[in-house]
Amino acid sequence: MSDLIGEELTPALLDLFTKKITTVVVATTDEDGWPRTAPVNFIVANDKKTLRLALSKNHHTLANIRRDGRVTISILDEGDTAASVRGTAQVLKECMDVNYSAAIVEISVIQVKNDASMLHLVTQGVRTRYRNEPTVLYFRTMFNELTNHN
Numbered sequence: 001m002s003d004l005i006g007e008e009l010t011p012a013l014l015d016l017f018t019k020k021i022t023t024v025v026v027a028t029t030d031e032d033g034w035p036r037t038a039p040v041n042f043i044v045a046n047d048k049k050t051l052r053l054a055l056s057k058n059h060h061t062l063a064n065i066r067r068d069g070r071v072t073i074s075i076l077d078e079g080d081t082a083a084s085v086r087g088t089a090q091v092l093k094e095c096m097d098v099n100y101s102a103a104i105v106e107i108s109v110i111q112v113k114n115d116a117s118m119l120h121l122v123t124q125g126v127r128t129r130y131r132n133e134p135t136v137l138y139f140r141t142m143f144n145e146l147t148n149h150n
Contacts, residue, residue, distance in 0.1 A: 005112040008048040009085070013112070016077055017045035020143050023126035025074040026053070028064035036060055041128060041139075042102075043073075044146045051085070051107040052146045054096060065089045065105055073107070074115075077125030082115040093149060098141045104149055 009017075016022055027037045038061045042054035051073070055062040065071065073085040085107075093104040116122065130136045 003114045014045050022077050027072045049109050053105045054102045076122050080122045082122050084113050086111040098145050
């Protein structure tokens with residue numbers, strides 16, 4: 001059974017989001033009430049109560065957030081990190097400066113729970129590699145805008 005941790009990100013989760021290397025799964029519900037999930041790379045912790053994501057403006061996840069701001073984020077990463085973050089999301093910025101086809105979404109953390117299992121150990125999360133140098137620069141500028149948007 002999962003253990004409720006509290007109403008804010010733990011220091012370990014804050015540290016993980018600061019590294020800007022993890023891929024999370026964001027869950028929303030569509031207009032028919034069905035769960036929808038999507039992997040998200042562009043995610044940062046603004047503070048222990050706030051996360052920011054960059055989402056494509058033509059993605060179902062963003063449409064679901066506009067309609068119903070409830071989200072759950074699943075995090076699996078090295079160090080036996082298995083957690084879920086429940087929150088409410090809203091569009092903070094319609095068009096990013098770096099990428100006009102992406103919006104900045106801010107999530108207010110409501111609940112954090114530990115999903116680690118007593119039977120197995122999480123040894124790594126989902127990692128991606130950049131295809132080329134321009135992609136590295138693109139990721140840096142996207143994360144910079146997410147981190148520094150006021």
